[in-house]
Amino acid sequence: AKPWKGKSLLTLKNHTPEEIKSLLNLAIELKKQRQLGRHNDLLKGKNIVLLFEKTSTRTRCAFEVAMMQEGGNATFLDMKDSQMGKKESVEDTAKVLGRYYEGIEFRGYHQDTVEMLAKHAGVPVWNGLTDEYHPTQILADWMTIMEKLDKPLEEVTFAYVGDARNNMANSLMIGAAKMGMNFRAVSPASLAPDKTLMQEMQEVAMETGANIQWFENPIEGVKGADVIYTDVWVSMGEEDQFEERIELLVPYQVNEFLMSKTGNPDTIFMHCLPAFHDTETSMGKGIYDQHGISELEVTDAVFRSEQSVVFDEAENRMHTIKAMLVATMGPSGHF
Ligand code: CP
Ligand code: NVA
DSSP: OOTTTTOOBSSSTTSOHHHHHHHHHHHHHHHHHHHTTOOOOTTTTOEEEEEESSOOSHHHHHHHHHHHHTTOEEEEEETTTSSBTTTBOHHHHHHHHHHHOSEEEEESSOHHHHHHHHHHHSSOEEEOOOSSOOHHHHHHHHHHHHHHOSSOGGGOEEEEESOTTSHHHHHHHHHHHHHTOEEEEEOOGGGOOOHHHHHHHHHHHHHHTOEEEEESOHHHHHTTOSEEEEOOSSOTTOGGGHHHHHHHHGGGOBOHHHHHTTSOTTOEEEEOSOOOOOTTOHHHHHHHHHHTOSOOSBOHHHHTSTTBOHHHHHHHHHHHHHHHHHHHHSOTTTO
């Protein structure tokens, strides 16, 4: 069986735990091949297009490098420069691009757009982040946990602390429910997980043995956690909510005190990045000066600590995206 052949990845909801696991195992194998310096040309002659409405470093570069390392090509299309959404509908754009390319990646605002592309393109479409979901990030996150922790995913207690209604929180909850994990969203009540999604995932959890919970109290929420994960307090497109979010989320900052409250000195810290943690970076400065705050969702001390695995996690974006590309477009027989 080749479950990923020709398939899109839009939310992670429509893939079985076995399918997700097989992709993670393929990513681990491809990482090994890369470390051995082997070039297998698994995507030779394949072309994909990358459509970006929102900015990106990791996702864009991971897709481009993954294609190039396996002998394929990627066209980057900044949507400011394309006709889509201006002179041409998403449907017509999908139909045209599907004639040129073997796959389409989309990053942008509306989940409807990526769903519409998938409906009309006739080739696999990959969601590289929308307002609602960020499924490819979850693949890298679970791969990193598999590498770092000495226990199977089903035994992992995972605490996501921060804005529990954003794309990362939604996708982490889906991924955790699928993989049978002990998942806790830890947030203020007004940023608690979407009720419908949480119920849906609690139903999935009944089949997989996962446990999906929400905690308002950060100290209770992280107790016994193997992983503390956070994300920015203000996602792309929500910049006008900055002040309100800071006020709500200050008690949920991941700092050394909160890390110590897991009761486990080996708890790892994860973040999808980019992160606001460093007063020295010119990137953060404008915001910090403006608001008189030195660190946001994570302190610099935790971000740079031994427990922090954020750069391995970022590297794994490339290996997992490559696995997804190989599994959907690669030669039959390999997967
Ligand atoms: N984690 C992540 O998606 O990073 P980019 O926004 O840089 O792609
Ligand atoms: N929640 C963040 C994730 C960035 C990878 C955002 O949407 O901006």
